[in-house]
Amino acid sequence: MATATKIDLSPVTDSGIYSSNVREDTARTASEILQDDMAAHHVFFNDQHFHNHIPHQLLSIYALGAAPEDIKACYERNKSYQRPVLPTSQDVIQSMHDVAKFQEHLGKEENYPNFLAFFQHEIEAKGVGGVLGEYLFAGDERAENMMCRLFAGLVHPLIHLGFGIEFNQPAIVAQGLAQTAVHDDWLGRTFFLPAEKMAGGVGKPGQKSLLQLINEMRADKALVQSVQWSDSNKIKDGVLHRAPEQMLKYASQFTVSEDQTEERLADMINTVAYYTGAAQRPTREMKLDFFLIHCVNSSIFFSKIINLPSLNQRSKLRMLEWKGRVDLLMYTSRGTPDLLLDEVANYPTKEDWSQIFARSIAHPGDDGHLAKLARALAHGQKVCQAYESKNPEMPIKGDMWLRIGNIAVDSTVHEEDKPMWIRSTGFDEAWEQAHI
Template sequence: MKIHSFRSIGSKTHQTNRITNIIQTRPINRPLRALSLSFSPLYPPPKPRSQLAGLRRASPHFASYSSIPVSETQNPAMATATKIQLDPVKDAGVFSFRVQENAARVASQVLQEDMEKHHVFFNQEGFHNHIVHGILTIYALGGSAEDIQAHYDRNKSYQRRPYPTKQDTVKAMEDSTKFQQYLGKGAEYANFLAFFQHAIDTKGVGEVLQEYVFSGDHRAESMLCRLFGGLIHPLIHLGFGLEFNQPAIVAQALAQAAVHEEWMGLEFFLPAEKLAGGIGKPGKKTLLQLLNEIQTDQALKSSVKWSDVNKIRDGILVRAPQQMLDYASQYTVSKDQVPQRLSDMINTVVYYASAAQRPDKEVKFDFFFIHCVNSSIFFSKIMDLPYLDDKSKLRLLEWKGRMDLVMYVSRNSPNLPLNEITQYPAKADWETLFSRSAAHPSDDGHLAKLVRAVAHGQNVCKPFEKDGLPISGDMWLQIGNMAIDSTTGKEAMWVRSTGFDEAWENLSERARL
């Protein structure tokens, strides 16, 4: 294995220390995957049925992830709607670093156990089980089998078992009206999981997504709203299933969405979409431009109170709903704008998540903001899915951008001093950052996801740096160092609601030289 072009941080040429400079060889007995980003066309034309049939015969892995039912294939080693099986060559995601064969095997085993033994919520308050997210991210970052097992053992200790599956309920869900009667009920997670596993096994991932999320009927609209609920955890889970070609994880994600609330879709996403005049209108403003305008809007800033239990539902959507909708509706994306808007979205959320610091306090990332960063990576895959139509892709990207805007406001629209990033010392290279995040002794997956999403962002945004994006060049590596350094020690890993003074009260003062 060879690594070329790493330079010391202090040299004039340390900017060449980029993930794109990593070159590696692959021993025959140990499949590895270079850092990668899918550069295939965003909207490839659908293949004729005859071509699909040929691909099905030649590649069972492809068949399981097209609209062809997985039951038609015979390969016992492939991933199905009920079996998690990672291939280190084919299933390393849009961004990976030296994926290991043993790690793929252990990750497949522990994720299978997690699916069979654990609920999507680890307590009655609806706190999410992040095992899938953490394991797949550590695996993609080149973590060892031991790293993966340690992460699983540490995080399985507080999970709870799902309720027993009731076959009569699963059968009843085939009726659209009865299906909707079960939505939003956490006790039905196991039943929804069995339902979507059967649906995917019968119809394939593409057809199930179209029918239950993107068809536009009442059931699908409700599911789409729920996909963006729960701090977008269902969307993140779906992203992992799609990115790593795992139909079973897609089934988990849909079941997870089904037991979440839909209020944010009904009160924010759908009204913003209507105000925008529909889906896919040419956007006149970038996400960054809208963020800059929002920063100076005092009505929005004063719409959120520290005492609000849910700062979006109880704050923004009560005290300034129309102002928020006016901004959100201006974020639209047409088909020809996708490459630029994808980089704009990723760059903007990394910018505000990283720069939202307090000069007198030690660096901390906001727990809510990092979810906007961590979910951004999946859109490189989503925009490239051959079975998802253009309208659905654009709708997802527009909703993501609107989520990013309302999330920023919900944390009291913090100041964003860019020098918090540009002056930060980058002492570790990407390889070191990946290793440290994969082996972090107390991370439940959030840190590893953040580091990987930032590194991926560098790849996506590099061709568009000339467009005036706030994050560019060495700043990506500096942000990666900020993330790792800020989560070391006994203090809380994250600040929660960074724009409020109260959020920082118990965090350490920044050391002064």
């Protein structure tokens, strides 16, 4: 049985929101290796705070039907560059029960193992639902401090927490909360909270879909020109530096009332797949943007989050609103790329989902991003099918999901002189730098 300190996957109960041919022997192997990763490795693998993706990759390929040897091969390949786990301090862990001290420890990388131990103890005592309710969704100063960090770091804390929730693993939930705690909060303070205030709070009936807002933003010259290739951080130094009011104006318009939840979920999943797949150049090879794929990869968890019995309605709506807002921000920050839907619609579907999954599992250079993307796209097709006739304006429909899946595996073929992904696809320089 899975606990706050023990990872234990069962194919019967823990195969995830979307899975294909999950195996019992793989579940055992993945559980053992994820346990080893938790005991041996730090959350960041370098000083630039690049994230340890091992749990993301292993859970993704496990859900896609990987064999035990695939799990072992991925772990061997990706553990070589991880940093060892940092020491814990019992004094620091104990002090975290004090609200003021807890907040003093936030945002400090060295406290990751302390936060991990703290959240493991809390989950053992109160359960996952109780801990999420208290430390993320309570609405008090401490919980708001954590919420402001959840969507930081290219939404990696959200992704990690999402995997823990999706696969019913309290230990991975504890990792996700600990990871959240050591990220910074500037994006929450500068963007999410002001957008929410401008929207008039949480759960207001939304007048515009995410797709409508994307199209309006593309026509806003000030917003489009707010990001420059030379910006080191294209969110902080670009859009939120040069056009914060415009960005907040659009972000605040993405709101979700209770009766809109399912439809807005489909809208969000469809829109991020659209801008990730269609951000192409007709004279270039097909490539997908590394930053934009994170919006797709993190979308899958919301099918579970909006149905969590332990989560109150306001928190579900708030999570979905923040997800839509970060999707708007991410698109603009990549240079507001032109979206060429015909490039997707005309792409050949040489392989079906099972073949795409097999290639994602076996990819010799993937650290989990490709496998996450393939699974999220297949899930997106499942979610959005029900809305194709009701919402014909949704751009990704029918076999386009499979076409983007084919683009994903074809464009990431392992070649020494070519990157798997393009970065900031709206800029000419990104394509030139990638030698495509």
